[in-house]
Structure formats: structure tokens, C-alpha cells
Amino acid sequence: MAACAGAIAQGYKSAGRSDGLLIADHSTILPEAAIELFQELRDQGIGFVDAPITGGSMGAQKGTLTVFCGGESGHIEAAMPTMKCYAKRAERVGGPGAGQTMKAANQIAVACSLLGLCEALAFAKNSGLDVAQTRELLSLGAAGSWAFENYGPKILNLDWSPGFTVDNQVKDLAYCEEAARGSGASVPGTELVHRLLRSMQGKGEGGLTTAALYLELLGQQEDR
Secondary structure, eight states: OHHHHHHHHHHHHHTTOOTTOEEEEOSOOOHHHHHHHHHHHHHTTOEEEEOOEESHHHHHHHTOEEEEEESOHHHHHHHHHHHTTTEEEEEEEESTTHHHHHHHHHHHHHHHHHHHHHHHHHHHHHTTOOHHHHHHHHHTSTTOOHHHHHTHHHHHTTOOOOSSBHHHHHHHHHHHHHHHHHHTOOOHHHHHHHHHHHHHHHTTOTTSBGGGHHHHHHTOGGGO
16 A cells, blocks of 8 residues: 555656645545555645545436545545535545545445345245336335335346446445454344355356346346
8 A cells, every 4th residue: 555655646746746735535445545545645745535435326427426534624624625516415524544434334234225125126026026016115115225216227127237336346345344344343234245246246247237136136047
């Protein structure tokens, strides 16, 4: 990570800039990696905010992303006007690395919501229920979620184009599990989804949308 920070600093120095520079990183990485980047770049006179996002590709297009910001308050305040151009909400959640920790919590919730949707619809199909009706009725009650609203239609249309791919989710859930081990947290639901998605990768399905988990649970090749 020090080499990465050094390369970043050197690149900006070569362009005639470094002191006073502020970098807001929207990628998803380990909290520990974000802390290391903050420390290394600080020593180079460069500010760093770990600012992972949620809201998906549609959120980016519509300017409705949510940004989890970790770092020094002054740095986050300075970055806020730019982030507001594409985010409906950007908020400091703590010091360096806290943005990535919040993103891990987000991905844990996303993974378990995805599992609930796919498991319910696969159960409905295998039990002879109308899958479209099941999705509509369940989404109106306590089972409703972002996954039901956004991934439900993709499942009904057998549309496995990403969105967010299985490969990307596998990467993120590996970070979630590592962060959980560091904090002593138990994440059994996340571990289950991670295992199921890795199984899909092994079948060459890593480039599909994560909603294709439905197929893994359904176990019917003809719908692939």
C-alpha cells in the first residue's frame, strides 16, 4: 500500500501538484488499506478521504448515490461540494477507514437482502406459485426491499446483465469477512452468500448480475 501511495504522490508531483491536493477514493477496499493510504499520503502532503459509494449504476447516472466518508473533517468538508454533484447524501461516518467499514456493513445488508429475494422467488417457482405475483405481493409488505424493487424485475425478465456483477460482489464480501474477523463480528449470512456466489464463479458465471443467484438456488439450467 505504501508503494501505491508513493506512486500516486509521484504522479501528481510530476504534474506539478501535490501540496494541498485532496483525493476522495470511491473504490471499495479494506478499512486497513484506507488507513494506510491516508497515513502515507498525509506524509506526502496529500489529503485522503475514503469515500465508498452505494446506489448502483443507476444511482450514479441519476446523481442519487450515498457516499460514506472516512477521514479528517476538514478534508471531507472540502470534498463535499464536488460529491454533492452526484450524491443525494454524503456524510462523515468517522476517521480514516470508517468509510470502508460502513461500506462493509452496507454490503453485508445487500448480500442478505439479495439472498432473501432469490430464495423466496426460487421457493415460489419450485412450489408452483406465480413468480411475478409472488414478487409483487411480497414487495408490498414486510418482505419489501430495494432488492425486490430493483432485482425482482431482472429475475422475472431473466435478465442477467449487470449492474453489479457476481465477481465484484465476491470481492467485496471477501473484504467484509476479513473486516468481520478483525472486529470479532459474526457474519454467517454473508459467508453463505459468499460461498454461493463463488460457486457461480466456478461455473463461469462471474460476469452475471448478482440477481442471478436466483438461478443458483433454483437449480434449473434451462433458465440460464
